[in-house]
Amino acid sequence: xxxxxxxxxxHGVNGEFNLDVNFxxxxxxxxxxxxxxxxxxxxxxxxLAGLEMPEQGCLTVNNQTWFKxxxxxxxxxxxxxxxxxxxxxxxxxxxFPNMTVRENLEFALRKGSDKKxxxxxxxxxxxxxxxxxxxxxxxxxxxxxVALARALASEPQxxxxxxxxxxxxxxxxxxxxxxxxxxxxxxxxxxxxxxHDVGEVYKLANRVMLMEAGQIVIQGSPAEVFSKGQxxxxxxxxxxxxxxEAMDVLHALTVLVGNQIVRVVATGDEATLLHVGDSVLLxxxxxxxxxxxxxx
Amino acid sequence: xxxxxxxxxxxxxxxxxxxxxxxxxxxxxSATLLETPEVAEYLKIGxxxxxxxxxxxxxxxxxxxxxxxxxxxxxxxxxxxxxGDILSAxxxxxxxxxxxxxxxxxxxxxxxxxxxxxxxxxVKANEMALSYDL
Amino acid sequence: MTYDLSxxxxxxxxxxxxxxxxxxxxxxxxxxxxxxxxxFKPAVEAMVSMPLVLxxxxxxxxxxxxxxxxxxxxxxxxxxxxxxLAFSFEGLVIASVISSFPFMVHPIxxxxxxxxHSLTDAARVLGxxxxxxxxxxxxPNIKPALLSGTVLAFAHTIGEFGVVLMIGGNLPNETRVxxxxxxxxxxxxxxxxxxxxxxxxxxxxxxxxxxxxxINRKKQNQMALHQGMPK
Numbered sequence: 319x320x321x322x323x324x325x326x327x328x329h330g331v332n333g334e335f336n337l338d339v340n341f342x343x344x345x346x347x348x349x350x351x352x353x354x355x356x357x358x359x360x361x362x363x364x365x366l367a368g369l370e371m372p373e374q375g376c377l378t379v380n381n382q383t384w385f386k387x388x389x390x391x392x393x394x395x396x397x398x399x400x401x402x403x404x405x406x407x408x409x410x411x412x413x414f415p416n417m418t419v420r421e422n423l424e425f426a427l428r429k430g431s432d433k434k435x436x437x438x439x440x441x442x443x444x445x446x447x448x449x450x451x452x453x454x455x456x457x458x459x460x461x462x463x464v465a466l467a468r469a470l471a472s473e474p475q476x477x478x479x480x481x482x483x484x485x486x487x488x489x490x491x492x493x494x495x496x497x498x499x500x501x502x503x504x505x506x507x508x509x510x511x512x513x514h515d516v517g518e519v520y521k522l523a524n525r526v527m528l529m530e531a532g533q534i535v536i537q538g539s540p541a542e543v544f545s546k547g548q549x550x551x552x553x554x555x556x557x558x559x560x561x562x563e564a565m566d567v568l569h570a571l572t573v574l575v576g577n578q579i580v581r582v583v584a585t586g587d588e589a590t591l592l593h594v595g596d597s598v599l600l601x602x603x604x605x606x607x608x609x610x611x612x613x614x
Numbered sequence: 615x616x617x618x619x620x621x622x623x624x625x626x627x628x629x630x631x632x633x634x635x636x637x638x639x640x641x642x643x644s645a646t647l648l649e650t651p652e653v654a655e656y657l658k659i660g661x662x663x664x665x666x667x668x669x670x671x672x673x674x675x676x677x678x679x680x681x682x683x684x685x686x687x688x689x690x691x692x693x694x695x696x697x698g699d700i701l702s703a704x705x706x707x708x709x710x711x712x713x714x715x716x717x718x719x720x721x722x723x724x725x726x727x728x729x730x731x732x733x734x735x736x737v738k739a740n741e742m743a744l745s746y747d748l
Numbered sequence: 749m750t751y752d753l754s755x756x757x758x759x760x761x762x763x764x765x766x767x768x769x770x771x772x773x774x775x776x777x778x779x780x781x782x783x784x785x786x787x788f789k790p791a792v793e794a795m796v797s798m799p800l801v802l803x804x805x806x807x808x809x810x811x812x813x814x815x816x817x818x819x820x821x822x823x824x825x826x827x828x829x830x831x832x833l834a835f836s837f838e839g840l841v842i843a844s845v846i847s848s849f850p851f852m853v854h855p856i857x858x859x860x861x862x863x864x865h866s867l868t869d870a871a872r873v874l875g876x877x878x879x880x881x882x883x884x885x886x887x888p889n890i891k892p893a894l895l896s897g898t899v900l901a902f903a904h905t906i907g908e909f910g911v912v913l914m915i916g917g918n919l920p921n922e923t924r925v926x927x928x929x930x931x932x933x934x935x936x937x938x939x940x941x942x943x944x945x946x947x948x949x950x951x952x953x954x955x956x957x958x959x960x961x962x963i964n965r966k967k968q969n970q971m972a973l974h975q976g977m978p979k
Contacts, residue, residue, distance in 0.1 A: 415889050472874055
């Protein structure tokens with residue numbers, strides 16, 4: 319569906335580098351762009367949306383040329399963003415401050431679209447009660463939901479999402495993940511998403527491209543990309559020792575993992591080598607953890 | 615952490631899991647892993663690996679008879695005992711190497727363990743982790 | 749005692765016409781200036797700001813030269829269109845537009861520049877033309893600046909003296925605006941009339957500025973109220 323071969327010079331924190339990517343996205347696929355900040359993920363999305371022009375390459379979507387660089391005396395062709403019909407969710411949300419939540423969505427509707435779509439989206443994002451509020455009165459998570467709803471309102475043929483779920487709490491994030499999966503599976507929506515969340519990429523993406531300094535380093539299914547190297551089906555976390563207490567012949571270690579405090583047991587010999595404040599790796603066999611489902 | 619070093623003698627695997635046999639001296643010990651040779655490159659017959667297992671996962675038996683599903687059982691000698699209220703640490707000699715078992719003091723008393731006793735150490739294959747030393 | 753009201757009426761006519769013209773050319777110009785990447789942008793910005801620092805008499809002097817029937821500009825205008833700008837109301841309008849230009853352009857340009865660029869991007873991605881983006885997204889979000897620009901330009905035109913004196917002179921019902929009338933009345937020691945004109949200008953200017961600050965404060969209060977609401 320999408321064939322992209324794009325090159326563009328970028329100015330990063332550590333000097334100039336080249337965005338140079340070559341990839342394809344199939345109809346109905348959800349592709350995740352994964353990588354550190356400043357490696358060109360957002361620029362790539364902007365090039366796909368037509369908001370920035372690549373210097374070289376070509377971009378075709380559904381057999382329609384969107385971009386073609388200078389080639390054999392032809393002038394570069396860049397289809398304006400207005401004619402690309404993409405849904406774009408901006409990292410800063412870019413909600414129109416002069417319009418209410420509802421007006422933001424209505425403004426995004428294409429000509430001839432049913433206004434019922436606005437009500438559906440408001441319900442889907444649980445925004446019904448906020449529909450007459452102005453964006454400046456909303457929290458970050460609420461703005462993010464409005465931005466996602468607005469990107470969907472125009473019934474785009476391609477959805478571009480720049481860190482779409484980063485400001486949401488766990489319950490709402492999980493709910494919206496399910497909605498996006500439903501849209502993708504039922505409506506066959508094609509989407510490209512920037513994400514820093516491995517769990518999210520695992521759950522949503524069919525394919526992930528790991529980017530470094532403008533290049534695609536690895537691409538494949540999330541399982542293929544993320545299981546190379548560090549994670550190999552083992553249960554392992556890094557943490558910091560908060561306390562060491564003797565108990566019988568053993569020692570109890572209190573360790574901070576992420577923002578959770580866990581207690582693990584170490585033998586006397588091990589404990590003599592450890593000090594409060596040390597960073598440790600906690601490893602367990604994948605067989606050991608018992609799994610209990612949490613009720614929402 | 616107990617550590618025994620040996621060579622991989624056999625690997626049996628399905629799509630996600632492997633049962634790896636490691637030869638240590640005259641014994642063959644096994645570890646079940648949620649890894650396969652395709653993903654984990656160190657899983658090759660002949661490679662030198664270490665079996666790691668936590669002291670609390672070691673059981674001790676005296677005069678064990680009958681059938682048992684456990685495959686990791688090996689003869690050890692009690693070298694010293696550190697007695698606690700609930701748990702006790704038993705330091706063992708396994709063919710010159712030192713291992714430790716942490717068992718309940720009650721269980722230790724039932725076995726009437728004393729320094730110099732010859733006992734059998736038992737570890738489930740699930741509890742064995744492999745580490746690959748370069 | 750009755751006073752001649754025509755200088756006051758002429759002042760407000762001049763200020764209204766000038767502000768209307770400034771609004772229609774100043775807003776697009778401010779947008780262009782906020783977005784342009786041309787190399788001589790600093791030169792353009794410097795030219796726009798010149799009336800802020802120049803003595804009004806300098807501006808008036810050059811306009812007088814240009815408008816005079818002996819200058820090619822004034823001569824051409826006279827010959828082609830039959831318009832004489834020196835010592836006429838039309839000439840005053842042109843001079844006021846130039847001298848009040850920065851008061852309209854500056855706040856609006858600053859407001860355009862402070863709008864996040866992603867708003868324009870978002871509208872374009874949603875299929876909106878530049879025109880729709882300008883009128884439905886950009887302009888509604890700089891309303892306070894539009895108000896400030898308009899009021900400042902209006903108030904500054906009312907207060908203009910030097911330029912008017914140079915190119916308008918003191919012709920009743922044509923160029924004799926209130927600020928000139930005050931000067932004229934004082935010259936002829938007619939303090940009561942001067943006081944009348946001055947008082948009206950003083951009170952009116954105060955009321956206009958009061959209204960602007962009042963509206964701005966109301967907007968801020970509304971915002972504070974919204975932000976204090978439970979989420």
